[in-house]
Amino acid sequence: MTDSHKPEDELAGTEQPFVSHLIELRDRLVRASLAVLLVFGVLAFYPGPAALYDLLAAPLVAQLPKGTTLIATNVISPFLVPLKITLLAAFLVALPVVLYQVWAFVAPGLYSHEKRLVLPLVFSSTLLFIVGVAFCYFFVFGQVFKFIQSFAPKSITASPDIEAYLSFVMSMFIAFGAAFEVPVVVVVLARMGLVSVQKLRDFRQYFIVLAFVIAAVITPPDVVSQLALAIPMCILYELGLFAAGYFIRYSKAPDSPE
Numbered sequence: 001m002t003d004s005h006k007p008e009d010e011l012a013g014t015e016q017p018f019v020s021h022l023i024e025l026r027d028r029l030v031r032a033s034l035a036v037l038l039v040f041g042v043l044a045f046y047p048g049p050a051a052l053y054d055l056l057a058a059p060l061v062a063q064l065p066k067g068t069t070l071i072a073t074n075v076i077s078p079f080l081v082p083l084k085i086t087l088l089a090a091f092l093v094a095l096p097v098v099l100y101q102v103w104a105f106v107a108p109g110l111y112s113h114e115k116r117l118v119l120p121l122v123f124s125s126t127l128l129f130i131v132g133v134a135f136c137y138f139f140v141f142g143q144v145f146k147f148i149q150s151f152a153p154k155s156i157t158a159s160p161d162i163e164a165y166l167s168f169v170m171s172m173f174i175a176f177g178a179a180f181e182v183p184v185v186v187v188v189l190a191r192m193g194l195v196s197v198q199k200l201r202d203f204r205q206y207f208i209v210l211a212f213v214i215a216a217v218i219t220p221p222d223v224v225s226q227l228a229l230a231i232p233m234c235i236l237y238e239l240g241l242f243a244a245g246y247f248i249r250y251s252k253a254p255d256s257p258e
Helices: 016-043 048-060 077-093 095-109 111-150 162-179 182-191 197-202 204-218 222-252
Strands: none
Touching: 016 048, 016 077, 016 095, 048 077, 048 111, 048 162, 077 095, 077 162, 095 111, 111 162, 111 182, 111 222, 162 204, 162 222, 182 197, 182 204, 182 222, 197 204, 204 222
16 A cells, blocks of 8 residues: 655656766766857957966066066977966856856756755855955965065075966965865755764864964965965854855755754
8 A cells, every 4th residue: 555645756757877977968068168168269369368377477576576577498388378377267267157067967866955055055166266266366476475575585586487387376276266165065064964063163173273284284385375375264164154054944855854
């Protein structure tokens, strides 16, 4: 005898063959790649790779002695490095489209209450990553380069290599962009039931220590950049704790106590 009151599984009948998943994954990757390439084409036309590199190098050039410029030790660096920067900028601009393709791929396997959680997380993770990169560029770079140049001996003329500078910039962008994702990580951990919100609150004092350790490892050895990374991480952790309680209520399953 069947139970007529048993709730139906809203995902029943939505299973797809493995090959179909691969085809859809391919299509999503193609669309995400096309979005990046389209933005790349626009940025390559205007303002152009050279202008984008000048913009990226501006915080460092502003702190160098007057008349000093960056150098290229590789023959093809003046051509490749601006193109890499244009591609990086294109990826950042197209990031919402890329994340939407990820969302569209996993959405069919989610329940309706889970979908209510994913879209806000996609939007907030995109916004937080871009805010982290902007914070690094507009505030951290200027302070770090000023601090470093203040310690340079008078007998040394700094002429940084453009490839080394690009590597430094990308590592800092990734570090700050990822660090600003702390609220998203806190919300996901709490919503998945891996850690309760109360335990996350109890972990607060340990996270503060962890934030300063992470900042000391992944930033240059100066106090300015370490504080500029550690302090926002601590503030964002508190923001994540606040958001976790709301999202748990907002995305819980029907008739679920949690």
